[in-house]
Amino acid sequence: MGNKFISCDWLEHGIIFDHENVIRVCCSQCNEGGGRPVLRGQYYGEKLDWDRIFELKREMRNVQRTGQTYEKCRGCILLREDEWDDEDYINRLLLTHWINCNCKCVYCPAVRDEKLKANNRHYNIIPTLQEMCDRGILKKNAYISIAGGESTIYPEFEDMLHLLLDYGCDNILVNSSGIKYSPAIAKGITEQKVQLTISIDSGTQETYEKIKLVKTYDNIIESLSKYSEAQIYNKDMVCSKFIIVPGFNDREEEIEAWIENTAALGLKHVSIDVDLRWIHEHFDNLKNERRIYDLIVFTQKAAERENLILRYDERASIMRKIHKIDTAIFGGTMQRIKG
Numbered sequence: 001m002g003n004k005f006i007s008c009d010w011l012e013h014g015i016i017f018d019h020e021n022v023i024r025v026c027c028s029q030c031n032e033g034g035g036r037p038v039l040r041g042q043y044y045g046e047k048l049d050w051d052r053i054f055e056l057k058r059e060m061r062n063v064q065r066t067g068q069t070y071e072k073c074r075g076c077i078l079l080r081e082d083e084w085d086d087e088d089y090i091n092r093l094l095l096t097h098w099i100n101c102n103c104k105c106v107y108c109p110a111v112r113d114e115k116l117k118a119n120n121r122h123y124n125i126i127p128t129l130q131e132m133c134d135r136g137i138l139k140k141n142a143y144i145s146i147a148g149g150e151s152t153i154y155p156e157f158e159d160m161l162h163l164l165l166d167y168g169c170d171n172i173l174v175n176s177s178g179i180k181y182s183p184a185i186a187k188g189i190t191e192q193k194v195q196l197t198i199s200i201d202s203g204t205q206e207t208y209e210k211i212k213l214v215k216t217y218d219n220i221i222e223s224l225s226k227y228s229e230a231q232i233y234n235k236d237m238v239c240s241k242f243i244i245v246p247g248f249n250d251r252e253e254e255i256e257a258w259i260e261n262t263a264a265l266g267l268k269h270v271s272i273d274v275d276l277r278w279i280h281e282h283f284d285n286l287k288n289e290r291r292i293y294d295l296i297v298f299t300q301k302a303a304e305r306e307n308l309i310l311r312y313d314e315r316a317s318i319m320r321k322i323h324k325i326d327t328a329i330f331g332g333t334m335q336r337i338k339g
Ligand code: SF4
Pocket: 007, 008, 009, 010, 011, 025, 026, 027, 028, 031, 034, 035, 036, 037, 072, 073, 074, 076, 077, 078, 079
């Protein structure tokens, strides 16, 4: 039975396995209430009590049904009025339970958080996913996001992706550093089931190396080229992303070079975002940060000129909203953009 009230997709039917070995409802943390409601701590791949997981989600979801806002969700821009059902299932899944990476982006708090790294225990998530598939807990049309750390460097990555593809999942978004090429990702791209985002954050090797702190520019360009070629039936599956990192790449010429390189590789999608640390540091003054907003507008115009589809990710959307432009869709998949 559907009924209309304010809630969000993650609160209703979402789950994330995060790199603190915690199972949460979402990973959003830019809102007044703090976000990231917890469903279970200390998770290392054991068999899950799904009745308990859904019971906890219900307690949170029911707050929305009374017209109130669940404490952790206060001020979240993902809240919206819609028709929501009362069923228990997962149709939003974020896998980010690993932390190691093959690069060291200057804006990434995870790879340089020694305490977090020491506390993160990698586990094989395949049995958990297998149960979710076998019991139909996971919807086949679920939006699945695979992030990290860097997922492709884990031994079970190829098998994990094949499991989801074989189950019938067709709306999988992988975020990768692009340094290691993955045949499973390429297969999913060709089958139009996997959409890949590689955050290159630069238009030149020099800037890339300053931000990533590794000398792998050629690898990432080669991977982007191969993934671009894997787009046999649909040229919309691979996205090159640029996170504006003030002090490193916040220049029009850098964005221009990135856009031109992306088009030359035969890619059709780009996304723009802003460094989370910078957003947090300037949170009370974002409406006066016109320069960063102008770079987002510049990106929009350059992407339009090259006939690229531009996705605004979370912080870019926040900047647009603060500057009075609503971004209808963000943080979703490119399929959703087209839809
Ligand atoms: S409303 Fe925001 S904080 Fe709450 S579950 Fe949804 S995404 Fe997370």
